[in-house]
Amino acid sequence: MSKKIIVLAESREGALRNVSFEAIAAGKKIADGGEIVSVLIGDNVSELGQELVAYGADRVITVQSEKLKQYSSDGYAQGLLAVLDEENPEGLVFGHTALGKDLSPRIASKLGSGLISDVTSIEEDGGEPVFVRPIYSGKAFEKKVVTDGLIFITIRPNNIDPLPKEESRSGEVTSLDADIKDLRTIIKDVVRKATDGVDLSEAKVIVAGGRGVKSEEGFEPLKELADLLGGAVGASRGACDAEYCDYSLQIGQTGKVVTPDLYIACGLSGAIQHMAGMSNSKVIVAINKDPEANIFKVADYGIVGDLFDVVPLLIEEFKKIKA
Ligand code: FAD
Numbered sequence: 001m002s003k004k005i006i007v008l009a010e011s012r013e014g015a016l017r018n019v020s021f022e023a024i025a026a027g028k029k030i031a032d033g034g035e036i037v038s039v040l041i042g043d044n045v046s047e048l049g050q051e052l053v054a055y056g057a058d059r060v061i062t063v064q065s066e067k068l069k070q071y072s073s074d075g076y077a078q079g080l081l082a083v084l085d086e087e088n089p090e091g092l093v094f095g096h097t098a099l100g101k102d103l104s105p106r107i108a109s110k111l112g113s114g115l116i117s118d119v120t121s122i123e124e125d126g127g128e129p130v131f132v133r134p135i136y137s138g139k140a141f142e143k144k145v146v147t148d149g150l151i152f153i154t155i156r157p158n159n160i161d162p163l164p165k166e167e168s169r170s171g172e173v174t175s176l177d178a179d180i181k182d183l184r185t186i187i188k189d190v191v192r193k194a195t196d197g198v199d200l201s202e203a204k205v206i207v208a209g210g211r212g213v214k215s216e217e218g219f220e221p222l223k224e225l226a227d228l229l230g231g232a233v234g235a236s237r238g239a240c241d242a243e244y245c246d247y248s249l250q251i252g253q254t255g256k257v258v259t260p261d262l263y264i265a266c267g268l269s270g271a272i273q274h275m276a277g278m279s280n281s282k283v284i285v286a287i288n289k290d291p292e293a294n295i296f297k298v299a300d301y302g303i304v305g306d307l308f309d310v311v312p313l314l315i316e317e318f319k320k321i322k323a
Pocket of ligand 1: 210211212213235236237238239250251254255256266267269270274277287288289290293305306307308
C-alpha cells in the first residue's frame with residue numbers, strides 16, 4: 001500500500017547534508033509509490049528546498065523562525081510536530097546523526113510510536129519493507145518489520161545511496177508558519193572545533209591514525225593523504241588520549257560510527273572498541289608494523305610496514321594518478 005513519508009532534511013552552514021538525500025532514497029523504498037515530503041527546519045533555508053526536489057522529494061515544507069536558527073530539540077520538535085499535525089504521514093525517516101539521534105526519540109515518544117534506529121539497509125519481503133540494523137557493536141545484524149502503526153526509522157549516513165540528482169524533477173516548496181513557543185534552552189553561541197574540510201561522519205574516504213602516529217605532527221602526512229583523496233582524518237581513542245589530536249576525530253564505540261567507501265587505518269591496533277565504529281567500511285586498508293595486529297583481521301588490504309614510510313609513498317603515487 002502506498003504511503004506518505006516525511007523525511008527530515010538537515011542543513012549546516014547554508015548547505016544540505018548528504019544524509020538528507022540518502023533519507024529521501026530510504027523514504028522512497030518505504031513509500032511504495034507514495035509521496036515523499038521533505039521537511040527542512042531552520043532560519044532562511046527556503047532556497048535549499050529545490051535541491052531536495054532534485055534528489056527525489058515530491059514536496060518540501062520549510063519551517064522557519066529566528067528561534068530555529070540553532071538546533072534545539074525543543075524548537076525542532078515544535079516545528080516538526082506542527083508539520084506532522086497537518087500531514088498525517090505513515091512513515092518518518094531521519095538521519096542517524098547527532099541531530100537525528102537527539103530528536104527522534106523525543107518525536108517517537110510524543111507520537112506514541114516505536115522507532116527503528118541506525119538502519120543500514122532496507123530490504124523487501126512480500127512488498128513490505130524490512131529494516132536491517134547492526135547490533136552488538138556491528139558484530140551481528142537484525143532485521144525488523146513494522147506490523148502496525150507509524151514506520152519511524154533513522155538511517156546511518158553513507159549506507160543508502162541517494163537517488164541521482166535531476167534538476168528537471170519538479171515539486172512544490174512551501175513554508176509552514178509554525179508558532180514556535182519560547183524555548184527552554186537558548187543557544188547563545190556555537191564554538192566549532194576546527195575540522196577543516198570534509199565532515200567525518202559523511203566522508204567517503206577516511207585516513208585514521210592511532211597511537212603509532214606518535215605525535216600531533218605525525219598526523220600531518222595523514223592529513224595530506226586525506227586531502228588528496230577528498231577525505232577526512234579520523235583517529236583511535238589511543239591517539240586522542242595521547243593528545244595527538246582532538247576527541248572530535250575519535251572513531252569507535254564511544255566515538256563516531258563511520259561507513260566510508262575507503263578506510264585507511266594507520267598505526268592503530270584494531271581494538272574491538274575501535275572496530276565497532278569502522279568495521280562496516282566498504283574497503284579497509286591497514287598499515288601496521290606488527291603483522292599480528294588485530295586490524296588485519298578486518299582489512300581487505302594489509303600493508304606490514306612503518307606508516308612513516310608507507311603513507312608518503314601512497315601520497316606520491318596518488319599525486320601521480322591525479323597529475
Ligand atoms: P595501540 O593499541 O597502542 O596500537 C598502536 C598500533 O600502532 C600497534 O598495533 C603498533 O603495532 C602500531 N604502530 C606503532 N608504530 C607504528 C608505525 N610507525 N607504523 C605502523 N604501525 C605502527 N578505542 C577507540 O579507538 N575508539 C573508541 O570509541 C573506544 N572506546 C572505548 C570504550 C571503552 C569502554 C574502552 C575500555 C576502551 C575504548 N577504546 C576505544 C580504547 C581501545 O580499547 C584501545 O585502547 C584503543 O583503540 C587503542 O588505540 P590504538 O590502536 O591507537 O593504540
